[in-house]
Amino acid sequence: MNSHEQFATLRNGETIPRGQIPQLAYLAFRRVILDGVDAGQRIAALFGDNPAGTDRVDLYAVLADKSNGQLHVGMTTLDAERFCSMTPECPQAHLFEREIAEQYGVHPDGHPWFKPVRFHASYRPGHDAWGRKPGEAPIIGVTDYYRVEGDEIHEVAVGPVHAGVIEPGHFRFQCYGEQVFHLEISLGYQHRGAERTLVGGPNKRTIHTVETVAGDTTIGHATAYCQAVEALAGCVVSRRADVLRGIFLELERLANHTGDLGALAGDVGFLPTASYCGRLRGDFLNLSALICGSRFGRGMVRPGGVSFDVDDARKKLALERLESALRDVQNAAELLFNSASVQARFEGTGTVTRETAVALGLVGPAARACGVPYDVRHDFPSGIFRFARPPMAISPDGDVFSRADIRWQEIRNSVAFIRDELPAISISDGPLRAEVGPMQPDHLAVSLVEGWRGEVCHIALTDAQGRFSRYKIVDPSFHNWTGLAMSLRDQQISDFPLCNKSFNLSYCGHDL
Amino acid sequence: MATILHNTMHILVAFTLPPLLLGIINRTKALFAGRVGPPLLQPYYDLIRLFQKGSVFSTTTTWVFRAGPVVGLVTVALAVLMIPLVGSNAPISFKGDLILLAYLLGLNRFFTASAALDTGSPFEGMGAAREVTYACLAEPAFFLGLLVLARLTGSLQLAEMLGDLLAPSHWRTAGASLFLVMLSWCIVLLVENCRIPFDDPNTHLELTMIHEVMVLDHSGPAFGMILYAASLKLFLFGALIVRIAIPFATGAMWFGWPVFLGGMFVVAVAIGVLESTMARVRLTHIPTLLVTACLLSGFGILTLVR
Numbered sequence: 151m152n153s154h155e156q157f158a159t160l161r162n163g164e165t166i167p168r169g170q171i172p173q174l175a176y177l178a179f180r181r182v183i184l185d186g187v188d189a190g191q192r193i194a195a196l197f198g199d200n201p202a203g204t205d206r207v208d209l210y211a212v213l214a215d216k217s218n219g220q221l222h223v224g225m226t227t228l229d230a231e232r233f234c235s236m237t238p239e240c241p242q243a244h245l246f247e248r249e250i251a252e253q254y255g256v257h258p259d260g261h262p263w264f265k266p267v268r269f270h271a272s273y274r275p276g277h278d279a280w281g282r283k284p285g286e287a288p289i290i291g292v293t294d295y296y297r298v299e300g301d302e303i304h305e306v307a308v309g310p311v312h313a314g315v316i317e318p319g320h321f322r323f324q325c326y327g328e329q330v331f332h333l334e335i336s337l338g339y340q341h342r343g344a345e346r347t348l349v350g351g352p353n354k355r356t357i358h359t360v361e362t363v364a365g366d367t368t369i370g371h372a373t374a375y376c377q378a379v380e381a382l383a384g385c386v387v388s389r390r391a392d393v394l395r396g397i398f399l400e401l402e403r404l405a406n407h408t409g410d411l412g413a414l415a416g417d418v419g420f421l422p423t424a425s426y427c428g429r430l431r432g433d434f435l436n437l438s439a440l441i442c443g444s445r446f447g448r449g450m451v452r453p454g455g456v457s458f459d460v461d462d463a464r465k466k467l468a469l470e471r472l473e474s475a476l477r478d479v480q481n482a483a484e485l486l487f488n489s490a491s492v493q494a495r496f497e498g499t500g501t502v503t504r505e506t507a508v509a510l511g512l513v514g515p516a517a518r519a520c521g522v523p524y525d526v527r528h529d530f531p532s533g534i535f536r537f538a539r540p541p542m543a544i545s546p547d548g549d550v551f552s553r554a555d556i557r558w559q560e561i562r563n564s565v566a567f568i569r570d571e572l573p574a575i576s577i578s579d580g581p582l583r584a585e586v587g588p589m590q591p592d593h594l595a596v597s598l599v600e601g602w603r604g605e606v607c608h609i610a611l612t613d614a615q616g617r618f619s620r621y622k623i624v625d626p627s628f629h630n631w632t633g634l635a636m637s638l639r640d641q642q643i644s645d646f647p648l649c650n651k652s653f654n655l656s657y658c659g660h661d662l
Numbered sequence: 663m664a665t666i667l668h669n670t671m672h673i674l675v676a677f678t679l680p681p682l683l684l685g686i687i688n689r690t691k692a693l694f695a696g697r698v699g700p701p702l703l704q705p706y707y708d709l710i711r712l713f714q715k716g717s718v719f720s721t722t723t724t725w726v727f728r729a730g731p732v733v734g735l736v737t738v739a740l741a742v743l744m745i746p747l748v749g750s751n752a753p754i755s756f757k758g759d760l761i762l763l764a765y766l767l768g769l770n771r772f773f774t775a776s777a778a779l780d781t782g783s784p785f786e787g788m789g790a791a792r793e794v795t796y797a798c799l800a801e802p803a804f805f806l807g808l809l810v811l812a813r814l815t816g817s818l819q820l821a822e823m824l825g826d827l828l829a830p831s832h833w834r835t836a837g838a839s840l841f842l843v844m845l846s847w848c849i850v851l852l853v854e855n856c857r858i859p860f861d862d863p864n865t866h867l868e869l870t871m872i873h874e875v876m877v878l879d880h881s882g883p884a885f886g887m888i889l890y891a892a893s894l895k896l897f898l899f900g901a902l903i904v905r906i907a908i909p910f911a912t913g914a915m916w917f918g919w920p921v922f923l924g925g926m927f928v929v930a931v932a933i934g935v936l937e938s939t940m941a942r943v944r945l946t947h948i949p950t951l952l953v954t955a956c957l958l959s960g961f962g963i964l965t966l967v968r
Binding site (some may be wrong): 304305307328415420421422424425426491499644646 | 691694695696697784785787788791792858859862864865866867868869870937938939940941942943944945946947
């Protein structure tokens with residue numbers, strides 16, 4: 151170990167010239183990451199880049215240290231087509247390494263679960279980690295699945311087409327009777343190439359691409375993107391715009407958490423909460439529509455600030471509607487949490503231990519439900535959350551109950567936050583939207599936002615002209631899908647839909 | 663003459679009313695959820711729609727798959743004709759018909775499960791496994807209950823066991839036994855008809871289903887037969903409970919039929935209320951509930967022979 155080799159340090163929403171990013175040899179780079187993770191840091195992003203006009207592959211890593219709110223950035227240039235995998239020592243790297251291998255055709259040696267992530271052709275034609283020929287289009291979902299052998303073992307395959315109106319994904323269960331030994335999740339059906347379309351930007355399309363990376367996290371992704379652009383352009387957002395962004399982020403959380411509570415109730419056949427929450431989710435979405443005209447907050451968050459102001463009449467109306475919606479959610483949630491038959495289903499189902507959650511680097515409600523206190527709004531605050539933030543919800547048990555409990559806590563916390571912040575917005579707090587100048591050339595910016603599913607991480611690299619040369623998006627689902635797979639170990643196969651709903655992960659956010 | 667009239671009425675009610683029960687259950691659930699809900703007659707519309715469709719049969723299936731819905735419907739239809747709905751007679755009735763009822767229900771289950779296994783789909787295999795596992799526990803509860811009735815009435819003929827000989831004269835002397843059997847059969851009704859808390863008839867989640875998952879591959883008229891047979895089965899078990907519960911003679915037609923229909927209405931509403939107020943139990947806990955049903959029926963016998 152080489153103790154003097156380390157990563158550069160920056161904070162959320164800050165930028166660093168590319169020349170100042172420490173460029174380590176691969177083994178030193180790997181050592182810094184492994185030591186960082188051992189010391190309690192998380193891998194927020196680990197991704198490759200193939201600089202234009204070259205054939206080489208650079209790897210970048212961003213480690214998040216919640217103990218002091220610092221982000222550590224480092225890079226390395228691979229000197230071969232193979233590199234030594236970190237996964238055996240650091241499970242949270244596993245999907246990142248598979249992603250790097252798939253995108254740039256380099257091979258992580260010793261990776262224990264080496265399969266494609268999204269089933270697309272390599273970004274570096276002629277280099278393929280699985281030895282496929284150029285032009286040979288991989289078929290989504292065709293890979294060597296893990297199999298348990300034996301006379302009494304049966305395999306159940308679900309999807310990619312599902313019975314409900316949900317996104318496509320393939321799930322394979324290795325079952326012993328009703329008991330699940332192993333669940334393997336294979337995604338990629340929603341891959342649209344979002345990151346690659348952002349290269350060369352920003353242009354007119356960029357913000358719309360970002361808003362639809364995961365449609366239910368429109369505000370989360372748009373805010374993360376805007377923070378990155380503002381950092382690169384040196385633009386300061388007014389407090390007024392920051393507050394509005396914060397309020398919209400919480401509204402998004404409210405709508406989705408309420409919908410999730412309803413869906414959880416629906417999955418155990420508890421009708422009252424299921425039907426009420428379905429409607430109430432709409433009430434929160436309509437609050438977004440009241441201010442910006444879009445139920446999902448499309449068009450609200452823009453580089454430099456926000457597009458829509460809220461006048462006094464709307465403030466009053468929004469607060470009234472918020473209170474009445476909270477009252478109704480309170481009734482529906484109390485019905486759910488006070489019903490013994492529901493609690494019997496929630497408690498002890500789909501448990502993820504704290505150790506597993508930390509090892510896999512889970513984020514968001516899924517992590518906080520395992521007693522892992524990790525919340526970007528607290529640990530890496532940006533925007534309004536530097537000054538005011540809802541308390542962090544924590545629930546210790548890691549089961550479906552804990553994940554439902556986290557949602558109910560966060561619903562109350564988010565309403566309280568909006569109740570405090572919305573009336574205080576005033577014109578004296580600066581312009582709605584500041585001018586955004588050109589972005590600095592050859593810089594890297596890191597931007598983290600606590601979306602409703604967890605940490606949304608955007609990393610932008612600019613070229614010599616100040617355009618994006620690489621844009622990396624890490625949706626919280628990317629970290630959490632493995633958590634779902636682990637939660638099914640030794641569970642009943644009939645509990646899968648309930649566990650799945652309690653995580654409620656994004657397919658398109660993962661597939662990009 | 664009276665018998666002919668009675669039997670005509672029996673056949674009419676038993677074959678036209680059952681889908682309405684589903685309509686009432688759905689309406690009750692909608693009311694609890696604050697929705698308007700589907701029309702009361704929606705189950706009939708669904709059946710008509712299904713019978714107008716064509717069928718799709720997988721090439722991997724055999725005659726067993728096609729026989730499943732037919733046998734399923736015929737067995738339940740025969741069974742319904744054996745239960746005395748009012749008074750003490752039923753269209754099909756003979757000494758020892760109790761045994762026939764037992765085997766008709768068994769045959770029904772055997773063919774439904776075989777048709778499911780015939781598709782070779784992992785879902786349907788899973789559903790069939792669940793169905794027969796729970797049946798192992800639901801059947802004893804049902805038969806122990808019949809044993810109580812047989813002992814009380816001293817008969818093995820359903821028309822006598824469940825007819826006016828039973829409830830009117832025995833509620834006073836053996837009320838405890840009858841009450842225990844009724845409770846036990848309520849549980850049997852819920853599990854046999856895949857209602858909450860055992861199964862969720864509304865769910866789209868294949869992995870959690872019991873009965874519904876066995877019939878995923880059926881379509882068109884075959885699926886219509888399955889749905890219709892399911893409503894007949896609900897009617898059958900509802901009628902059993904109503905007949906135990908009504909503690910006075912219902913021989914007179916003008917009095918008997920309204921009382922019986924009222925009883926069925928109450929059963930449907932009760933199922934709707936139950937489904938609106940509780941969640942499904944975990945699949946692993948279903949046997950516990952079914953053993954409870956067995957014990958209830960068992961204690962029903964114990965209190966008789968004390």
